[in-house]
Amino acid sequence: MKTANMYIRQLNHTKNLNGVEELLQSEGDNVAKQLDKMMGMNVAIYNMAGEEVGDSLLFSSERDTEDILSYALKDNVMYQVIGDTMDYMSPLYDVDGPVGVIRFQYSLKKYVDFYKEVKSLFVSLGIAVIVISFMGAYFYFDRFVQLIFILKRDADRISMGDYDSIVPVKRNDEIGELSRGIYHMNIRIKDSICGMKDEQRKLEKQQKTFIGNITHEFKTPLTVIKAYVDLLDMYGDDPDLLKDANANIGKEADRLYELVDKVLHLSYLEKYDFELQSEKLDIKDVIEEVCRRMGGKAQKFNIQLEEKLMEKVFDSFYTVDKNRSREYGGTGLGLAIVKGLVEKQGGSIDIAHNKPNGTTFTVYFPLY
Incomplete structure (x- = not known):
């Protein structure tokens, strides 16, 4: 705006006219066209009566500028934007004060188009980010859920005694650590159960051996006692047999008593934990x-x-x-x-x- 005022004053000085107002009235179109070339904008010039005294081209008749023109004539700077065009009005001054109003019409289309392009770009980027984020989150959490199901399946297999199909998940996070913990727990449980089974088989074997041995040990004296009882039934009046039977039956009975006593002692040792003082x-x-x-x-x-x-x-x-x-x-x-x-x-x-x-x-x- 300072450029327009300076140009008009210099032109007035060159023309030797009686003030800027006379210059605008006589040379309005030329001034407007020259300012258009200098500033690259459509220019219109109005006198203090609000009459157009010059313009660089025809302005759209559809544009209503009366309101901002009336304000500009009162020594105010005004502008309005309609569609993709901005109208800017500012007072023109001579040494004694305002002598008119200059109007610049500037096209905002390229800025509007640029704004629309940037807006469209941001909207597209936003939608792309949302879609990618959703897909990434979906696949991540889907994989996460699948891993949870795998861990649950492994836990169920362990509870059912299927220890050989457990494979740890190869991940370097909490899920992987939990999976490795379940795998090592599975190995320990498997080893413990195998050890318990081996121990059970060993105990069963020992029990069978123990029962066989004790049966054999009990059978021998019982056989002797039964034999003497049978002989006494047949030859009860034989004094020598009676004496011999009495001695041997007593001996075998003592042996049975000692055997039972020692078996009980051995059972106590195997069954109970004694508190030592x-x-x-x-x-x-x-x-x-x-x-x-x-x-x-x-x-x-x-x-x-x-x-x-x-x-x-x-x-x-x-x-x-x-x-x-x-x-x-x-x-x-x-x-x-x-x-x-x-x-x-x-x-x-x-x-x-x-x-x-x-x-x-x-x-x-x-x-x-």
Whole structure:
């Protein structure tokens, strides 16, 4: 606007006219066209009466500019935008004050088109971002849900005993960590159950062996007693048979009683956990008491063991010499009971020496 005022004043000075108002009245069209060339905008010039005194081209008659023109004539700068065109009006000044109004018409079409393009671009980008985000979230959460179902399926398989089909998910996040935890838990459960099954089979085998051994041990004295009872029924008046039967039946009955007593002791050791109460004692007195009690049995039973039999002497009902056992009433439970009692107290028992004159056992107890 300053450029337009300066140009008009210079032109007035050049023309030697009586003021800018006279210049606008006589040279209005030329001034408007020259300003159009200088500023690249359509130009119209009005005098103080609101009459158009010059323009660079015809303005659209459809545009209503009376309101902003009346305000501009009152020394105000005004503008209005209709469609994609802006009308801008500003007062023209001479040295004594306003002498008219200049109007610039500027096309906003390229800016409107640019705005529409930017708006359309942002809308398209927004829609694309929303669609991509939705699809990404859908596939991510779909995969996440599928992994949850896989973990649930693995848990169900573990509960049903299917331990061989569990495969960990290969992911470096919390889901992968949880899957690996389930997999390792599955391995531990499988190993534990296999161990329990092995232990159960071992216990069943031991139980069968135990029942077979005890049945055999019970059968021998019972057979002897039944045989003497049958003989007494047939030859009850034979004094020698009566005497012999009395002695042998009593002997076998004592053997049965001892056998039952030792079986009960062995069962207690295997079934119950005893609470040990530690106390100070004189080792010398204990050793002397053990030697006193075991002296007779050592002389009676102590024999040399064959190398292949040394690992079996602690088994229940195992006897090295069946004839000696029947002769002296051995049941094959003594060492098994001793081993159980020693181990209950945190100790151990081993064969220290195996010589022709007998076998030496060493018992170890921890010091508290």
